[in-house]
Amino acid sequence: MSTTIEEIKPPATNVGVIGWIRQNLFNGLFSSIATIVILAGLIRVVPQFIQWAFIDSVWFTSGQECHEATGACWSVITQNIRFNIFGYYPYEEQWRPLIAMIILIGMLIYSRDWNKWNKRLGYIWLFALFVMGLLMKGGLLGLVSVESTKWSGLPLTLLLSFFGILASYPLGVVLALGRQSNMPIIKSLCVVYIEMIRGVPLITMLFMSSVMFPLFLPEGVTIDKVLRAQAAIILFTAAYIAEVVRGGLQAMDKGQYEAAESLGLNYFQMMRLIILPQALKIVIPPTVGILISAFKDTSLVVIIALYDILNTTKSILTEPEWTGFSTEAYIFVAMIYYVCCFSMSQYSRKIEKELEYKSNTPQSS
Amino acid sequence: MASVNSNSGKTYFWNDQKTRAILYQVFTAVAVALLGYYLISNVQTNMAKQSIASGFGFIEKEAAFEIGESLIEYSAADSYGRALIVGVLNTLKVSLVGIILTTILGTIVGVATLSKNWLISRLGFVYVEIFQNIPVLLQLFFFYALFYEAFPSPRQALNPVTGVFLTNRGIDFAVPAAHPAWLYVGLAFLAACAITVMINRWSVKRQEATGQQFPMFWAGLAILVGLPLVTWAINGAPSQMDIPVLKGFNFSGGRNISPEFSALLIGLVLYTASFIAQIVRAGIQSISHGQTEAALSIGLKPVHVLKLVIFPQALRVIVPPLTSQLLNLTKNSSLAVAIGYPDFVQVAGTTINQTGQAVEGVALMMLVYLTLSLLTSAYMNWYNKKIAIIER
Numbered sequence: 001m002s003t004t005i006e007e008i009k010p011p012a013t014n015v016g017v018i019g020w021i022r023q024n025l026f027n028g029l030f031s032s033i034a035t036i037v038i039l040a041g042l043i044r045v046v047p048q049f050i051q052w053a054f055i056d057s058v059w060f061t062s063g064q065e066c067h068e069a070t071g072a073c074w075s076v077i078t079q080n081i082r083f084n085i086f087g088y089y090p091y092e093e094q095w096r097p098l099i100a101m102i103i104l105i106g107m108l109i110y111s112r113d114w115n116k117w118n119k120r121l122g123y124i125w126l127f128a129l130f131v132m133g134l135l136m137k138g139g140l141l142g143l144v145s146v147e148s149t150k151w152s153g154l155p156l157t158l159l160l161s162f163f164g165i166l167a168s169y170p171l172g173v174v175l176a177l178g179r180q181s182n183m184p185i186i187k188s189l190c191v192v193y194i195e196m197i198r199g200v201p202l203i204t205m206l207f208m209s210s211v212m213f214p215l216f217l218p219e220g221v222t223i224d225k226v227l228r229a230q231a232a233i234i235l236f237t238a239a240y241i242a243e244v245v246r247g248g249l250q251a252m253d254k255g256q257y258e259a260a261e262s263l264g265l266n267y268f269q270m271m272r273l274i275i276l277p278q279a280l281k282i283v284i285p286p287t288v289g290i291l292i293s294a295f296k297d298t299s300l301v302v303i304i305a306l307y308d309i310l311n312t313t314k315s316i317l318t319e320p321e322w323t324g325f326s327t328e329a330y331i332f333v334a335m336i337y338y339v340c341c342f343s344m345s346q347y348s349r350k351i352e353k354e355l356e357y358k359s360n361t362p363q364s365s
Numbered sequence: 366m367a368s369v370n371s372n373s374g375k376t377y378f379w380n381d382q383k384t385r386a387i388l389y390q391v392f393t394a395v396a397v398a399l400l401g402y403y404l405i406s407n408v409q410t411n412m413a414k415q416s417i418a419s420g421f422g423f424i425e426k427e428a429a430f431e432i433g434e435s436l437i438e439y440s441a442a443d444s445y446g447r448a449l450i451v452g453v454l455n456t457l458k459v460s461l462v463g464i465i466l467t468t469i470l471g472t473i474v475g476v477a478t479l480s481k482n483w484l485i486s487r488l489g490f491v492y493v494e495i496f497q498n499i500p501v502l503l504q505l506f507f508f509y510a511l512f513y514e515a516f517p518s519p520r521q522a523l524n525p526v527t528g529v530f531l532t533n534r535g536i537d538f539a540v541p542a543a544h545p546a547w548l549y550v551g552l553a554f555l556a557a558c559a560i561t562v563m564i565n566r567w568s569v570k571r572q573e574a575t576g577q578q579f580p581m582f583w584a585g586l587a588i589l590v591g592l593p594l595v596t597w598a599i600n601g602a603p604s605q606m607d608i609p610v611l612k613g614f615n616f617s618g619g620r621n622i623s624p625e626f627s628a629l630l631i632g633l634v635l636y637t638a639s640f641i642a643q644i645v646r647a648g649i650q651s652i653s654h655g656q657t658e659a660a661l662s663i664g665l666k667p668v669h670v671l672k673l674v675i676f677p678q679a680l681r682v683i684v685p686p687l688t689s690q691l692l693n694l695t696k697n698s699s700l701a702v703a704i705g706y707p708d709f710v711q712v713a714g715t716t717i718n719q720t721g722q723a724v725e726g727v728a729l730m731m732l733v734y735l736t737l738s739l740l741t742s743a744y745m746n747w748y749n750k751k752i753a754i755i756e757r
Contacts, residue, residue: 023481024481024482024483025482025483025484027482031480031481031482031485034482034484034485035482035484035485038484038488039484182386183386184390185390185393185394186389186390186393189393189397196731196735198738199731199734199735199738200731200734200735201696201697201699201700201710201734203699203700203702203710204710204727204730204731204734207710207714207717207727207730211723211726211727212724212727214411215407215411215412215723215724216404216407216408217411218407219410219414292498296498296499296500296501297500299502299503300502300700302502303700303703310500310502310503310506314506317510324514326506326507326510326514327507327510327511327514327515330503330506333503334499334503334507337498337499337500338495338498338499341497341498341499342494342498345498
């Protein structure tokens with residue numbers, strides 16, 4: 001005997017678009033009210049914003065026409081783009097920082113996969129850094145020499161953050177190792193340094209770099225402002241990196257230390273070959289977090305009157321022709337920062353996933 | 366084998382771990398001391414050369430600069446010491462208000478990102494993504510510019526609600542006119558708080574003993590609102606308001622919140638809240654879903670599930686990173702210097718410029734922020750211990 005069971009479809013209100021809407025937007029009284037309120041708000045705000053930003057906006061006009069327009073004045077960006085990005089770098093030479101930035105970004109994208117990290121890549125980086133330095137500074141191969149006081153805008157932001165990150169990383173690792181060491185004097189020096197730096201805002205460090213560093217130097221020796229700010233950023237970021245790395249060191253199994261010691265490795269061999277490669281790998285995601293905030297924090301050099309991209313924007317806005325359009329100008333700068341920070345955080349998420357995947361699969365060897 | 370052992374009886378002292386450790390440390394200590402000595406001697410010669418005074422004598426000298434807003438009375442004739450205290454108080458003011466608001470906002474956004482309502486959770490995520498990825502200084506500039514460019518001059522002040530005026534000079538709002546009754550109302554409110562706390566303790570005890578529930582929320586609300594209201598009525602129910610009035614180019618009367626303070630507060634609160642939201646979300650997610658199911662299955666309402674089961678456990682995960690975010694807010698309040706709010710860094714900066722005593726000025730800055738950091742983390746450590754799991 002065979003019975004045919006008729007398949008009963010679920011009610012139309014539980015599947016498809018309607019089902020999704022019911023489940024995700026109108027599931028319960030509170031949820032329904034919230035949905036309606038939010039939708040009403042969006043309907044009021046979004047068309048207005050589109051009207052302002054795109055329909056009524058002006059893109060390539062002078063400041064005068066901007067003041068007459070009712071919409072956004074994107075001209076404040078398009079008309080000043082070169083000053084905004086390159087600042088006081090000599091006008092005819094601005095192709096040089098442009099190429100340097102393209103090389104930097106290209107290199108960063110090329111080396112995003114850590115399987116490619118080997119000696120050859122290191123040499124390529126050294127060469128790229130040399131080329132970038134040559135392009136920025138000039139003075140060789142017929143390039144006009146440009147003082148570092150004229151470096152400004154986006155290249156300065158990238159420079160401060162890139163070298164800030166690059167130099168603070170090894171310093172941070174050394175500090176973390178010092179804090180974990182069992183030699184009381186070294187340990188306490190590192191603890192005092194790390195906790196003191198982490199307890200004060202970056203501004204105090206920048207103030208120190210601009211008003212106190214000159215007093216520290218012997219007579220007749222001066223270091224230019226960019227370099228001093230760079231030093232402050234490095235010293236500051238290193239303390240934060242040290243704490244992240246310490247987390248990685250503490251997460252290591254004690255057996256790893258013991259195994260390394262029983263193989264007869266000395267301290268430096270043990271750290272270089274066994275502990276650090278593992279510890280640094282597991283703290284990549286929080287390290288990227290520190291790097292993102294270091295990148296955002298470079299904007300603070302505005303306060304000691306260095307012209308990074310935020311400050312060039314500010315100085316455009318002080319020109320009488322362009323006063324009153326700060327919303328547009330700041331949105332533009334915010335977008336640049338957003339793209340950089342967002343891609344860094346996506347990168348860290350990707351690595352996090354890879355690490356999770358690796359720790360879940362049994363080791364083959 | 367034996368021959369190896371017999372030869373190794375003699376160990377050179379530089380191969381002994383303990384001796385080595387001592388040597389390393391002596392070397393480091395000497396290096397640090399030498400560096401310190403070198404720097405200090407440089408500072409001394411430089412200061413002597415530029416004839417800059419040293420020491421903290423300047424604190425008692427006349428400051429001779431005005432400060433825009435102050436919690437205590439201050440004029441340019443007062444000393445640097447008093448100016449610095451004004452700065453510290455301003456920093457404390459913005460940090461305290463900011464910490465309270467950002468914790469509330471961050472928690473709301475964090476819970477919102479976990480909402481089952483798609484729109485609410487999307488909005489939460491968008492908020493976090495945007496505010497986290499833009500430097501806080503840029504946000505401060507943006508909000509400050511908004512006050513100056515989007516808001517009209519006092520003559521055409523925006524008036525969204527009766528008694529509140531938005532202008533490019535800040536926010537002006539009405540406050541009740543001075544009357545002795547308000548003092549008693551304030552005292553009554555404090556008393557009501559104390560009574561509510563006591564009743565709450567009693568009701569928890571009674572519920573634990575007998576299982577009887579007490580409508581704590583409504584009782585507390587009644588006491589907190591009722592007692593001050595009754596006091597107000599007994600004292601003659603003063604209803605006169607001190608309303609801001611346009612006089613000449615600006616408002617007088619009422620209270621004014623300066624655009625600098627508002628922009629700083631809004632920027633700091635929105636920025637920090639985006640980080641707190643993520644911490645709260647991670648904290649709630651760290652509690653296994655079984656807890657929610659179990660709580661629902663014993664008949665708790667969703668609100669009670671969150672309040673009685675999830676939050677108390679999630680707090681243990683949330684508090685340590687929350688502490689560091691609140692500390693960050695306090696430290697970021699030093700960005701006030703960029704938009705002209707007279708916080709401690711700005712006052713100290715002016716002091717450095719006027720006296721030239723950079724070393725003392727920067728040392729003071731560090732001292733103040735270190736103290737604030739230590740106090741905050743001491744309090745949060747205490748709180749963390751209080752809510753930690755009490756094991757049997």
